[in-house]
Amino acid sequence: xxxxxxxxxxxxxxxxxxxxxxxxxxxxxxxxxxxxxxxxxxxxxxxxxxxxxxxxxxxxxxxxxxxxxxxxxxxxxxxxxxxxxxxxxxxxxxxxxxxxxxxxxxxxxxxxxxxxxxxxxxxxxxxxxxxxxxxxxxxxxxxxxxxxxxxxxxxxxxxxxxxxxxxxxxxxxxxxxxxxxxxxxxxxxxxxxxxxxxxxxxxxxxxxxxxxxxxxxxxxxxxxxxxxxxxxxxxxxxxxxxxxxxxxxxxxxxxxxxxxxxxxxxxxxxxxxxxxxxxxxxxxxxxxxxxxxxxxxxxxxxxx
Amino acid sequence: xxxxxxxxxxxxxxxxxxxxxxxxxxxxxxxxxxxxxxxxxxxxxxxxxxxxxxxxxxxxxxxxxxxxxxxxxxxxxxxxxxxxxxxxxxxxxxxxxxxxxxxxxxxxxxxxxxxxxxxxxxxxxxxxxxxxxxxxxxxxxxxxxxxxxxxxxxxxxxxxxxxxxxxxxxxxxxxxxxxxxxxxxxxxxxxxxxxxxxxxxxxxxxxxxxxxxxxxxxxxxxxxxxxxxxxxxxxxxxxxxxxxxxxxxxxxxxxxxxxxxxxxxxxxxxxxxxxxxxxxxxxxxxxxxxxxxxxxxxxxxxxxxxx
Numbered sequence: 001x002x003x004x005x006x007x008x009x010x011x012x013x014x015x016x017x018x019x020x021x022x023x024x025x026x027x028x029x030x031x032x033x034x035x036x037x038x039x040x041x042x043x044x045x046x047x048x049x050x051x052x053x054x055x056x057x058x059x060x061x062x063x064x065x066x067x068x069x070x071x072x073x074x075x076x077x078x079x080x081x082x083x084x085x086x087x088x089x090x091x092x093x094x095x096x097x098x099x100x101x102x103x104x105x106x107x108x109x110x111x112x113x114x115x116x117x118x119x120x121x122x123x124x125x126x127x128x129x130x131x132x133x134x135x136x137x138x139x140x141x142x143x144x145x146x147x148x149x150x151x152x153x154x155x156x157x158x159x160x161x162x163x164x165x166x167x168x169x170x171x172x173x174x175x176x177x178x179x180x181x182x183x184x185x186x187x188x189x190x191x192x193x194x195x196x197x198x199x200x201x202x203x204x205x206x207x208x209x210x211x212x213x214x215x216x217x218x219x220x221x222x223x224x225x226x227x228x229x230x231x232x233x234x235x236x237x238x239x240x241x242x243x244x245x246x247x248x249x250x251x252x253x254x255x256x257x258x259x260x261x262x263x264x265x266x267x268x269x270x271x272x273x274x275x276x277x278x279x280x281x282x283x284x285x286x287x288x289x290x291x292x293x294x295x296x297x298x299x300x301x302x303x304x
Numbered sequence: 305x306x307x308x309x310x311x312x313x314x315x316x317x318x319x320x321x322x323x324x325x326x327x328x329x330x331x332x333x334x335x336x337x338x339x340x341x342x343x344x345x346x347x348x349x350x351x352x353x354x355x356x357x358x359x360x361x362x363x364x365x366x367x368x369x370x371x372x373x374x375x376x377x378x379x380x381x382x383x384x385x386x387x388x389x390x391x392x393x394x395x396x397x398x399x400x401x402x403x404x405x406x407x408x409x410x411x412x413x414x415x416x417x418x419x420x421x422x423x424x425x426x427x428x429x430x431x432x433x434x435x436x437x438x439x440x441x442x443x444x445x446x447x448x449x450x451x452x453x454x455x456x457x458x459x460x461x462x463x464x465x466x467x468x469x470x471x472x473x474x475x476x477x478x479x480x481x482x483x484x485x486x487x488x489x490x491x492x493x494x495x496x497x498x499x500x501x502x503x504x505x506x507x508x509x510x511x512x513x514x515x516x517x518x519x520x521x522x523x524x525x526x527x528x529x530x531x532x533x534x535x536x537x538x539x540x541x542x543x544x545x546x547x548x549x550x551x552x553x554x555x556x557x558x559x560x561x562x563x564x565x566x567x568x569x570x571x572x573x574x575x576x577x578x579x580x581x582x583x584x585x586x587x588x589x590x591x592x593x594x595x596x597x598x599x600x601x602x603x604x605x606x607x608x609x610x611x
Contacts, residue, residue: 158511269501
């Protein structure tokens with residue numbers, strides 16, 4: 001009904017619908033048509049889709065874009081196909097079909113990979129994830145991580161930083177702190193590969209803070225031990241701050257923890273969600289951690 | 305030092321110490337005061353005392369403690385110098401000078417004593433039993449080196465190690481200023497860490513964008529080369545298409561067609577044909593074949609315009 005009204009009021013829309021019908025006819029199998037004529041149909045679909053979009057009819061525009069994308073795919077131009085699918089995805093988000101959004105963006109990304117263009121593929125995944133992150137955070141996170149993996153495979157680690165950041169922020173929002181910390185550690189690893197020392201140190205410090213916020217001192221300590229093996233982190237200010245935090249935790253002094261967080265010069269430069277967590281430290285009960293593993297089986301009386 | 309410098313300095317010095325230039329001072333004066341060394345020295349010492357007193361007045365009214373200390377030191381120095389003059393005065397006082405009355409002679413030693421007392425009275429910022437910490441003596445006398453200047457009794461006095469109000473105030477001020485400086489330094493440190501962080505981020509961003517720009521560079525180079533090739537090929541094609549020979553052939557053909565059209569019009573003659581008038585010269589020229597290419601083109605253009 002609405003579309004009828006719209007088509008009545010807007011001659012362009014009517015024209016667009018005509019184009020779609022024409023293109024459909026070209027592509028449908030019939031007695032006279034053994035092979036669908038995509039090369040002729042695709043531009044028609046594109047025109048129609050543009051007209052629908054201008055006329056603010058997202059449903060029809062989306063369908064037209066999808067068909068145009070199929071046409072381009074068949075005509076072996078995956079790049080244009082990917083572009084159309086991205087547009088379709090954007091429209092689907094307006095319509096609120098989030099499953100379809102994910103699907104469309106994933107397909108677009110695959111097409112880009114087919115052309116060999118990794119960066120747009122990752123961008124498509126990012127866009128899709130951003131579109132659905134409020135509604136379907138799990139799927140969004142997965143898409144972010146896939147984007148990171150894509151870029152890392154291609155050797156463009158530095159472009160992955162933004163995706164890592166988004167993924168970690170979603171995990172923190174979902175209160176999945178261990179996962180968030182894992183993402184931060186992966187981020188640190190990626191930064192290490194491309195020698196981005198500052199990002200690396202920030203990522204490691206963020207991981208430690210997240211672990212501490214999750215009340216998981218052992219994991220924090222273990223990850224600190226791992227990270228401190230790296231020269232670039234060891235010599236940084238972030239390392240210093242981490243040492244202070246962990247020692248404050250080990251001694252079980254919440255006021256010291258607060259003092260470290262408030263006077264630290266590096267914590268205000270981390271990502272804002274991590275800063276928020278840091279300001280809420282200590283989050284749980286802080287008791288002095290007794291070093292049980294200190295003796296390592298060596299007994300004082302064992303003087304052999 | 306150049307000669308001029310030396311001359312100017314000598315002039316300044318002479319002017320400064322004019323009052324000590326006895327020949328100048330007392331030249332033309334009466335012989336009595338010319339010979340009276342006591343009087344001379346007395347007046348000199350008196351003048352010095354006045355100067356020292358003025359300085360001590362300044363020191364008392366001065367707020368800046370460093371300036372106070374300097375002035376006090378100067379006053380003390382002058383006092384010591386004057387005190388050294390006193391024995392000389394005494395000697396001169398005892399000397400007999402001619403043409404001087406008995407009373408005046410008797411009065412002179414008293415004058416000397418009074419002068420000595422005046423010197424003592426000049427306040428120089430030193431109170432009984434020197435107290436105060438090191439701040440009171442910031443600018444010590446550069447010429448005089450006093451060792452063990454403190455009287456041993458003074459040292460044993462308990463007040464010796466107390467703090468005056470002035471030194472307390474100074475210490476407080478010092479602490480306050482230091483605290484303010486610390487605050488300022490903290491702010492600067494915070495700003496610097498922010499700058500450092502931003503600089504690091506900018507650095508990483510630039511590293512990230514470098515390969516992208518390189519890619520863009522190669523692609524643009526490729527596109528430019530393609531364009532260049534295309535342009536050259538297009539030029540070649542155009543020149544081939546638009547050679548003079550073809551142009552003339554086109555012109556002549558157009559002329560022929562127009563001529564044929566014109567003759568057709570004349571055969572279906574109508575005086576209201578607006579083109580008839582223009583075609584007349586064309587027909588005339590067509591009949592005579594001795595025409596140049598340029599004239600033809602000119603008339604054809606006229607014809608086209610009139611159409």
